[in-house]
Amino acid sequence: MRLLTFPLFFAIFQLLTCTASPLNKRASLTSPPSGAVVVRQSGTKSGEFSTLQAAIDSLDDSSSKTIFIYPGTYNEQISITRSGPLTVMGSTTDTLKQSANQVTIQHSLSAAVAGSDDASGTFRVHKDNLNLYNVNIKNTFGKGSQAIALSSYGNQLGYYAVGLYGYQDTLLTNQGTQFFSACYIEGAVDFIFGQHARLFIHRSTIASVDAGAITANGPSSASDNSLFVIDSSSVIQSSAATTSLTGKVFLGRPWSQWARVAFTNTMLSSVINSAGWEQWSSSAPNTANVEFVEVNNSGPGASGTRASFSKKSTSTAGFTASDVLGSSWTSWVDQSYA
Numbered sequence: 001m002r003l004l005t006f007p008l009f010f011a012i013f014q015l016l017t018c019t020a021s022p023l024n025k026r027a028s029l030t031s032p033p034s035g036a037v038v039v040r041q042s043g044t045k046s047g048e049f050s051t052l053q054a055a056i057d058s059l060d061d062s063s064s065k066t067i068f069i070y071p072g073t074y075n076e077q078i079s080i081t082r083s084g085p086l087t088v089m090g091s092t093t094d095t096l097k098q099s100a101n102q103v104t105i106q107h108s109l110s111a112a113v114a115g116s117d118d119a120s121g122t123f124r125v126h127k128d129n130l131n132l133y134n135v136n137i138k139n140t141f142g143k144g145s146q147a148i149a150l151s152s153y154g155n156q157l158g159y160y161a162v163g164l165y166g167y168q169d170t171l172l173t174n175q176g177t178q179f180f181s182a183c184y185i186e187g188a189v190d191f192i193f194g195q196h197a198r199l200f201i202h203r204s205t206i207a208s209v210d211a212g213a214i215t216a217n218g219p220s221s222a223s224d225n226s227l228f229v230i231d232s233s234s235v236i237q238s239s240a241a242t243t244s245l246t247g248k249v250f251l252g253r254p255w256s257q258w259a260r261v262a263f264t265n266t267m268l269s270s271v272i273n274s275a276g277w278e279q280w281s282s283s284a285p286n287t288a289n290v291e292f293v294e295v296n297n298s299g300p301g302a303s304g305t306r307a308s309f310s311k312k313s314t315s316t317a318g319f320t321a322s323d324v325l326g327s328s329w330t331s332w333v334d335q336s337y338a
């Protein structure tokens with residue numbers, strides 16, 4: 001009995017602490033929260049919508065709304081412009097794990113055909129105050145052109161356990177303040193890119209499917225305060241890669257000479273080239289005023305003779321969530337994912 005008592009006490013203690021821990025707040029979400037507008041692909045009931053875009057289009061412009069999506073692969077291109085706060089949740093058995101996502105939104109469109117990077121996006125956000133949970137977004141165009149999965153413009157945009165899949169230019173974070181956590185972001189070339197955004201990617205997996213640079217930040221002037229930080233994440237080779245990428249991936253290349261990117265507390269696998277960073281191109285290196293910083297990274301890709309225009313620092317000062325998003329970040333970022 002004495003032997004049983006202690007484990008039992010421990011189990012109860014763990015249960016209590018787990019319940020209290022924000023990381024275990026929501027385990028499963030397989031039916032709509034009360035008041036949510038419902039998207040259900042098949043067996044759509046009265047008052048529900050069979051596509052996400054139809055559900056979005058049904059909303060008024062200004063009130064706070066929630067949309068819940070039942071499992072399925074939705075072949076759609078989404079555009080959200082309404083001004084009111086919006087939360088979109090995909091059905092999942094584990095809200096904290098992208099790998100448990102049951103909803104995929106996919107579309108195939110290249111920027112060459114669409115006319116711009118943004119216009120090619122499978123999921124286009126042009127608004128402030130959006131929370132997106134547990135949805136996979138794919139641009140299935142593949143190699144040969146920019147083809148954006150998520151095109152994200154706005155302040156206080158939170159992406160939680162979202163999966164983004166593309167090849168060239170998967171994620172466009174172009175303006176505003178944007179937080180990503182527990183996400184999976186896959187691509188080959190410049191697949192986290194944009195000009196003016198303050199971007200904080202946290203506890204996420206960055207997966208390369210082919211050789212290339214992960215980030216391409218391109219502030220338009222010295223006074224453009226864009227900054228990309230990838231924190232407490234992992235950089236790996238995607239299981240979808242068809243050849244070994246050892247040493248073939250760079251943390252970033254500068255889309256403009258003011259590019260500002262930091263990788264902090266992140267595991268860098270052997271895909272990362274020993275130089276770490278590369279110039280934009282031999283004819284336009286764009287390295288004059290870049291700020292490329294690494295702080296406390298680990299793994300085989302964290303060491304090597306780095307490019308002269310990059311630096312390593314021992315402090316994350318200037319690169320914390322509060323630094324990137326502003327001290328009020330805790331008021332709009334879901335702290336279950338912080």
Ligand SMILES: *[C@@H]1O[C@H](CO)[C@@H](O)[C@H](O)[C@H]1NC(C)=O
Nearest residue numbers: 232264265266267296297298
């Ligand atoms: C360094 O990164 C590791 C994660 O790889 C983290 O556990 C540790 O707390 C970090 N150290 C500092 C000083 O931030």
